[in-house]
Amino acid sequence: MGALATLLAGDRRLRALCTRLGERQLAVPAEKLPAFRKALLGLGYPLA
Incomplete structure (x- = not known):
């Protein structure tokens, strides 16, 4: 899960959010x- 948080927080479309x-x-x-x-x-x- 730590890798996913790193991936999401680093994405240019998500980091400001x-x-x-x-x-x-x-x-x-x-x-x-x-x-x-x-x-x-x-x-x-996908969102649950």
């Missing part, structure tokens, strides 16, 4: 969550 909190955690502010989810879908990550 999230903050890395630790090796395995990302924080996404509530006001940026819709844009973060849209970017994830655009990158091919």
Whole structure:
């Protein structure tokens, strides 16, 4: 999971939308969550 957090936090489309909190955690502010989810879908990550 740490590798995925690193990958997402480093992606140019996502890095302005999230903050890395630790090796395995990302924080996404509530006001940026819709844009973060849209970017994830655009990158091919399925959302549950």
